[in-house]
Amino acid sequence: MKPHLLLIDALNLIRRIYAVDMNQKHHNDEQMIQTCSARVAQACKKLLSITNATHAIAVFDGDKSWRYHFYKDYKHSRAPMPDTLKEALVHFKTAIEDTGIVVFEPENDEADDIIATLACKAASNKVSNTIVSTDKGFLPHLGADITVYDYFKKQYLDEHSIKERFGVNKNKLVDFWALAGDKTNDIPGVKGIGAKSAQQLVNNYNTIEDALEDESLSPSIHKKLDANMQMYVISKQLVSLRSDINLGFSLKQLRLN
Template sequence: MKPHLLLIDALNLIRRIYAVDANQKHHSDEQMIQTCCARVAHACKKLLDTSNATHAIAVFDGDKSWRYHFYKDYKHSRAPMPQVLKDALLHFKAAIEETGIVVFEPINDEADDIIATLAFKASNNQITSTVVSTDKGFLPYIGPYITVYDYFKKLYLDETSIKERFGVEQNKLVDFWALAGDKTNDIPGVKGIGTKSAQQIVNNYNSIEQAAVDESLSSSIKAKLAANMDMYVISKHLVSLRTDINLGFSLKQLRLN
């Protein structure tokens, strides 16, 4: 059997399952957490079956990634994790490990960067991988060896769904987000450039630099680009996932029994 790597964005999966279970009637928080842990474990088993994975890992977030130091307002408006869930994370990790999947929690790095690094390293060795997440940040990395699966919608995301959702080609996503910003993560983008203007720029030009010097581009858009190019660069760094993190473990250690 050819190796296939299953990469689970652990908190992405857990928080969405928790959000549903927290709205159900339970006798106690403890009972709710037990139910939620069981559902997460069930999801992991289903993912192992449907992906035909030979190797698997569920990655959690570290404390503070480089993005928080690089840009002080990164995710500053995001609601904190519910305390009940935060206190129960050890139970979720144990539930995932019982399925045979390795659990990894870096000290500082975000799960997205760890997963992107693993997928990138695997693809360089012509090993396929499935990323399980609803986070749009993985979409630019879809390719012959990397697929992204939405467990809740039960579908694999592709270039067609990307174009329908964002109005730009997959290879223009990073520039699009760097221009338009990303409110969910408090990434600023270029002040005054909204979704439509960002789509126009990335769809009509090979680069932002080319757009900035084109005489036919709207003078107001050119002025905004000229005045806020530093925020475009900062935003592009923030929306780009790292693929070069030193992980400290090998693919062999992720093999399923």
């Protein structure tokens, strides 16, 4: 059987299931957590079946990643994890492990960077893999051996859906986000450049440097770019997922029993 690696963005899956369960009628928090843990385990079993995975891992976030040190306002407006959920994460980890999936929680790295590293390393060795997440940050890595699956919409994301959603091609996403910013993660982008201007820039020019050298570029756009190039560079680094993290384990250790 040809190997296939399942990569689950654990908190992305848990928090979305928890958000639904929190609004259901339960006798108490303990019962809610038990129900929610069971639903997460059931989701993992479905994902194993859907992807025909031979290897699998669910990755959690570590403590403050390099992005928090690199840019002090990173995710500063995001609501903290509810205490009830935070205190119950151990139950979710056990529920996932009971399905045979390896659980990994790095010390300081974000799950996104770990997953991107695993996906790229697997793909470089011709091992196909599926990333399960609703996080758009994985989309630039879509390729012949890397797919992204939205468990909640029950669909694989592709280049057509990227173009439809963002108005740019897959290979232009990082530049697009670096220009327009990303409010969900408090990544600023270039001041005064909205989504429409960002789309036009990345669709019309190979690089932002090319745009700045074009004498026909709108003077107001040129002024905004020229004044905010440092923030563009910072934003580009923030929206780019790392794929070079030293993980300390091999694909063999992720084999399903």
